[in-house]
Amino acid sequence: MSLLDKFMKGRAELAMPGPDGLISRKSFLQAAGSAVAAGVATGMVASCQTQGQSPTYPVPTSGTYKAPTGQQVPSSPPYSPPANVPAQSDTPIELEAWKSDADRQSGPVPTPLPNDERVGYALVGLGHLTLEELLPAFGACKKSKPVALVSGNPEKLQKVARQYGIKPESCYSYDTYDKLKDNPEVQVIYIVLPNSMHAEYTIRGAQAGKHILCEKPMANSSAECRAMIDACQKANRKLMIAYRIQYEPYNRYVREQLQKNEFGKPKFVDAYNCQSSANPNHWRHIKALAGGGALPDIGLYCLNTTRFILGEEPTEVFAYTASDPANPLFKEVEEVCSWQMKFPSGVIANCATHYNVHDARQYRVMTERGWYELGNAYAYEGQKLTTSRADGPIVRQENVSITPKNQFATEMDHFSDCILKDKDPYTPGQEGLQDQQIMEAIYQSAREGRPVKLPPVDQKDRFRGPEPNLT
Numbered sequence: 259m260s261l262l263d264k265f266m267k268g269r270a271e272l273a274m275p276g277p278d279g280l281i282s283r284k285s286f287l288q289a290a291g292s293a294v295a296a297g298v299a300t301g302m303v304a305s306c307q308t309q310g311q312s313p314t315y316p317v318p319t320s321g322t323y324k325a326p327t328g329q330q331v332p333s334s335p336p337y338s339p340p341a342n343v344p345a346q347s348d349t350p351i352e353l354e355a356w357k358s359d360a361d362r363q364s365g366p367v368p369t370p371l372p373n374d375e376r377v378g379y380a381l382v383g384l385g386h387l388t389l390e391e392l393l394p395a396f397g398a399c400k401k402s403k404p405v406a407l408v409s410g411n412p413e414k415l416q417k418v419a420r421q422y423g424i425k426p427e428s429c430y431s432y433d434t435y436d437k438l439k440d441n442p443e444v445q446v447i448y449i450v451l452p453n454s455m456h457a458e459y460t461i462r463g464a465q466a467g468k469h470i471l472c473e474k475p476m477a478n479s480s481a482e483c484r485a486m487i488d489a490c491q492k493a494n495r496k497l498m499i500a501y502r503i504q505y506e507p508y509n510r511y512v513r514e515q516l517q518k519n520e521f522g523k524p525k526f527v528d529a530y531n532c533q534s535s536a537n538p539n540h541w542r543h544i545k546a547l548a549g550g551g552a553l554p555d556i557g558l559y560c561l562n563t564t565r566f567i568l569g570e571e572p573t574e575v576f577a578y579t580a581s582d583p584a585n586p587l588f589k590e591v592e593e594v595c596s597w598q599m600k601f602p603s604g605v606i607a608n609c610a611t612h613y614n615v616h617d618a619r620q621y622r623v624m625t626e627r628g629w630y631e632l633g634n635a636y637a638y639e640g641q642k643l644t645t646s647r648a649d650g651p652i653v654r655q656e657n658v659s660i661t662p663k664n665q666f667a668t669e670m671d672h673f674s675d676c677i678l679k680d681k682d683p684y685t686p687g688q689e690g691l692q693d694q695q696i697m698e699a700i701y702q703s704a705r706e707g708r709p710v711k712l713p714p715v716d717q718k719d720r721f722r723g724p725e726p727n728l729t
């Protein structure tokens with residue numbers, strides 16, 4: 259049935275009499291509106307067929323509506339312009355276009371799955387990331403929904419459950435965590451706990467028969483990472499590490515340009531991720547819980563994103579770490595870490611991370627004939643991309659603006675897609691293990707004051723799964 263036929267049929271149904279044999283005023287008005295629309299649609303098709311030009315058609319005439327107060331207010335008859343409504347749940351509705359190609363086009367229209375077809379998530383740990391970012395991000399998800407919560411604080415658990423419509427029987431404590439096994443609504447457990455707890459809760463979650471999405475850093479040691487990968491493999495469950503940057507449009511754009519050698523080959527990367535903290539009692543400052551200081555928490559973004567945009571693995575690292583001995587924040591973990599990585603293509607990356615300077619998160623990739631600079635590169639939002647290249651006697655510097663996406667929603671929906679279609683995630687456990695091995699080499703280099711070699715990896719994107727479909 260053509261778009262026009264569907265449209266006319268819908269309109270005819272609107273004007274059908276009710277059980278009392280009468281056509282309601284509302285139906286009448288809608289049908290009247292449809293008469294205008296039908297003329298519009300017919301005219302549009304005829305216009306397209308005969309002239310091959312943009313259609314022109316009359317705007318439905320305005321009338322008035324009597325408000326309950328008795329006032330007459332201007333109104334127009336209801337009118338639905340033609341729309342293509344595919345039956346498949348993952349194919350977007352196509353609306354009538356109106357923008358010229360002089361402006362950025364909107365759409366495609368989001369295609370959320372019906373609620374009962376979405377993948378159910380249990381969130382473990384109701385801290386900053388879960389409450390401030392992840393639970394709100396489900397509102398932007400198309401394939402994922404929160405169905406269970408795990409927390410050690412009953413009051414917080416109850417309040418958050420009510421805020422997000424989680425059933426009381428789907429609220430768990432750390433003691434009852436393993437009972438998630440008996441909750442068929444939960445397909446994924448999302449681990450959002452201090453780093454030292456990632457391994458245990460991943461392994462127990464896989465043993466409970468659930469797929470695991472685990473926050474970065476994957477764990478505090480490569481031995482723990484291997485145990486997590488093994489446990490998920492044995493349980494035949496998927497494991498993904500929540501590297502949101504690898505699903506973020508600006509960082510993906512830079513990677514794409516570099517892979518195409520758009521400005522010639524990449525030669526040098528300068529990356530830093532810095533923030534300031536103030537609470538020495540927080541787990542981030544306790545080595546047994548955090549595994550380290552700035553490096554595994556935020557420096558990891560420089561490491562993981564550089565590997566991601568280049569698609570290759572470092573063969574050698576050289577690092578310094580330092581801490582102010584008088585500052586109680588840094589009794590156990592490093593304040594600053596600065597390191598260099600050598601890549602097989604010859605690229606050198608210069609990276610730094612700091613826990614005691616004002617917020618700064620950016621990188622620049624220098625290539626043979628230009629550079630890409632991404633401001634707020636690792637932030638939740640607000641990326642700013644500038645590129646520079648020579649064009650004869652001119653140097654062109656451009657600001658590239660890309661429609662932003664909620665990074666957490668994109669990442670969760672990618673994992674849900676993998677579960678729905680039985681695919682491997684783009685950032686599996688092996689990707690987290692590789693970062694952990696490199697961080698161990700970075701710490702070793704800082705301790706020993708010498709470069710540390712890493713096993714060569716020839717294959718590009720060796721530790722990533724198939725390219726994600728993020729539309």
Ligand code: NAD
Nearest residue numbers: 383384385386387388450451452453473474475500502541
């Ligand atoms: P947070 O301290 O705000 O929350 C941690 C949660 O764990 C709290 O609810 C706390 O009650 C619970 N918890 C359970 N046992 C604990 C213990 N022994 N000590 C301390 N807390 C305990 O931390 P967060 O910032 O939400 O970070 C959680 C995880 O998410 C970390 O692994 C962190 O690296 C990661 N993270 C990722 C991003 C990202 O952008 N992907 C951003 C922030 C944090």
